[in-house]
Amino acid sequence: MDITFGQYYPSKSPVHRLDPRVKLIFVLVYIVTIFLGTSFVGLGLCTAFLITAVIISRLPVRLFAKAIKPILPIIIFTAIINLFYAGGDPLFYIFSIAVTKQGVLTSLLVVVRIILLIAGSSMLTFTTTPTSLTDGLERLLSPLTVFRLKVHELAMMMTIALRFIPTLTEETDKIMNAQKARGADIDSGGLFKRVKALVPVFIPLLVSSFRRAFDLAVAMECRCYTGGEGRTRMKIFKLRCADYLALGIMIVLLASVIVINFVLGLV
Amino acid sequence: MPSSIVCQNLCFDYEYDDEAPVEVLKNVSVEIKEGEFVALVGKNGCGKSTLAKHFNAILLPKSGRVLIDGMDTTDEDSVIKIREKVGLVLQNPDNQIVATIVEEDVAFGPENLGIPPLEIRERVDWALKAVGMYEFRESAPHKLSGGQKQRVAVASVIAMRPKFIILDEPTAMLDPRGRSEVMDCITSLNKDYGLSIVLITHNMDEAALADRIIAMEDGRIVMDAPPDEVFTHIEAIRALGLDVPPVTQLAFDLRKNGIDMPQDILHVNQCVRAVLRHLQPVEGGADIFGNDKY
Ligand SMILES: Nc1ncnc2c1ncn2[C@@H]1O[C@H](COP(=O)(O)OP(=O)(O)OP(=O)(O)O)[C@@H](O)[C@H]1O
Numbered sequence: 001m002d003i004t005f006g007q008y009y010p011s012k013s014p015v016h017r018l019d020p021r022v023k024l025i026f027v028l029v030y031i032v033t034i035f036l037g038t039s040f041v042g043l044g045l046c047t048a049f050l051i052t053a054v055i056i057s058r059l060p061v062r063l064f065a066k067a068i069k070p071i072l073p074i075i076i077f078t079a080i081i082n083l084f085y086a087g088g089d090p091l092f093y094i095f096s097i098a099v100t101k102q103g104v105l106t107s108l109l110v111v112v113r114i115i116l117l118i119a120g121s122s123m124l125t126f127t128t129t130p131t132s133l134t135d136g137l138e139r140l141l142s143p144l145t146v147f148r149l150k151v152h153e154l155a156m157m158m159t160i161a162l163r164f165i166p167t168l169t170e171e172t173d174k175i176m177n178a179q180k181a182r183g184a185d186i187d188s189g190g191l192f193k194r195v196k197a198l199v200p201v202f203i204p205l206l207v208s209s210f211r212r213a214f215d216l217a218v219a220m221e222c223r224c225y226t227g228g229e230g231r232t233r234m235k236i237f238k239l240r241c242a243d244y245l246a247l248g249i250m251i252v253l254l255a256s257v258i259v260i261n262f263v264l265g266l267v
Numbered sequence: 268m269p270s271s272i273v274c275q276n277l278c279f280d281y282e283y284d285d286e287a288p289v290e291v292l293k294n295v296s297v298e299i300k301e302g303e304f305v306a307l308v309g310k311n312g313c314g315k316s317t318l319a320k321h322f323n324a325i326l327l328p329k330s331g332r333v334l335i336d337g338m339d340t341t342d343e344d345s346v347i348k349i350r351e352k353v354g355l356v357l358q359n360p361d362n363q364i365v366a367t368i369v370e371e372d373v374a375f376g377p378e379n380l381g382i383p384p385l386e387i388r389e390r391v392d393w394a395l396k397a398v399g400m401y402e403f404r405e406s407a408p409h410k411l412s413g414g415q416k417q418r419v420a421v422a423s424v425i426a427m428r429p430k431f432i433i434l435d436e437p438t439a440m441l442d443p444r445g446r447s448e449v450m451d452c453i454t455s456l457n458k459d460y461g462l463s464i465v466l467i468t469h470n471m472d473e474a475a476l477a478d479r480i481i482a483m484e485d486g487r488i489v490m491d492a493p494p495d496e497v498f499t500h501i502e503a504i505r506a507l508g509l510d511v512p513p514v515t516q517l518a519f520d521l522r523k524n525g526i527d528m529p530q531d532i533l534h535v536n537q538c539v540r541a542v543l544r545h546l547q548p549v550e551g552g553a554d555i556f557g558n559d560k561y
Pocket residue numbers: 281282291309310311312313314315316317318
């Protein structure tokens with residue numbers, strides 16, 4: 001079981017090796033670009049870009065299918081709503097409700113956009129370990145400490161959570177088995193009964209988590225932890241050629257979509 | 268000047284809200300010098316862990332003083348310096364690893380000290396090599412065995428370049444293999460790297476590896492001597508609710524039965540030699556010790 005690495009798909013592709021800060025900014029800008037790109041040409045460009053990125057990152061396509069599957073009902077629902085509410089010239093009628101040409105177009109646009117959104121942000125989690133994601137986030141947000149935002153503390157909390165998820169999962173298994181050995185019936189019955197049966201699992205888990213937290217606090221104090229102030233980091237984050245290239249591509253993509261939409265006014 | 272941990276008339280009690288405080292440390296005075304390997308033994312609840320937490324200012328004395336290289340632990344300005352000098356390793360390795368990657372965890376201490384990145388890198392590599400975990404530097408801690416995790420915890424402490432490492436029952440949760448891994452690592456840190464060790468343990472075989480054994484009973488130090496001296500007082504050790512190493516016990520029992528055995532047997536090979544002295548070599552029989560003549 002490998003919960004720690006969540007969605008991460010290990011590989012040594014150029015996309016995997018990009019600086020996490022660059023990837024974070026890229027995804028953010030990419031999302032903005034998708035929202036700006038209200039035309040098919042603009043979105044087509046975004047799609048072409050995403051496909052190229054997927055190919056470079058050597059990720060299997062089924063990963064993306066899996067990421068999109070859970071939100072399929074939402075996609076279908078928004079598509080149907082947009083189909084009927086766009087107004088314009090009726091193409092044909094379903095149950096005497098007009099389906100317009102504009103309706104078909106907007107719902108198509110919306111579907112493409114949602115899929116691009118999900119696939120694009122999944123790229124980030126597929127190609128970046130949670131650890132470097134947390135690291136990147138901490139370093140990107142560190143200027144915000146000026147506004148008294150507890151960036152370091154936030155990142156520390158995320159790291160500790162990531163660190164303890166496998167430990168606590170293992171412990172949950174142990175407690176469940178211990179309770180089963182005492183005759184607890186955890187796996188059968190209705191929803192309510194099952195939730196109730198989990199109480200004797202969660203209470204010992206809670207108690208032990210507190211004990212662990214106390215120990216961890218002592219261990220951190222022993223290692224001179226006093227918060228983020230005056231702390232240095234071992235890992236040096238340095239942008240490489242590939243990172244600058246990625247940032248360049250990002251700017252070109254954003255600019256082209258803006259030009260296509262607002263200057264040329266293409267549909 | 269060599270480093271030292273000095274406790275002078277140290278008293279401590281845990282405060283409870285509703286009950287009267289119970290005295291846990293009663294007038295403890297002890298000195299631990301640089302380079303020593305000390306084993307701290309005693310029954311459950313006699314105050315070993317409490318004493319250990321005084322050595323690096325996690326707990327502060329009610330009365331008396333604890334001085335690390337002359338710095339008082341109650342002086343808030345020297346707390347960080349004290350913790351840099353005296354590292355503490357706890358029993359459960361799972362609860363003291365902070366980061367999701369081994370080398371990041373080892374870097375945690377030096378990072379807190381504000382050391383420049385390149386030097387942290389050097390220290391991390393050195394510490395991981397010293398405990399024999401260098402090839403696991405990029406692993407996730409939860410994928411390691413108990414003994415490996417505990418060695419990472421030790422590496423994380425020595426990366427701060429302390430003078431003393433206090434280990435509070437570091438092998439209690441490990442299997443025999445993990446135990447010997449960790450013990451080998453500890454003895455090597457003492458012998459090869461000159462680090463002072465304070466090892467809290469219930470295992471007398473481990474205690475026998477130290478240069479000096481301090482035994483506690485009910486918040487007091489009742490014995491403080493080298494292992495060969497401590498384990499000659501088998502009855503006194505028993506009275507403290509402690510065991511002696513099995514081979515020492517064996518020699519003691521043989522002695523009681525009229526077989527002449529030396530008093531200072533602590534390790535298996537010493538015992539084997541002593542027993543062999545009593546055996547008559549058989550003409551043409553197997554020579555157990557190879558070229559050794561008995
Ligand atoms: N955090 C605490 N709060 C209150 N009392 C405590 C606390 N920790 C320990 N004690 C009490 O202090 C006494 C000494 O505890 P300590 O943990 O120092 O013993 P120990 O020698 O380390 O025992 P063990 O061999 O079981 O680890 C015990 O009676 C214990 O109940």
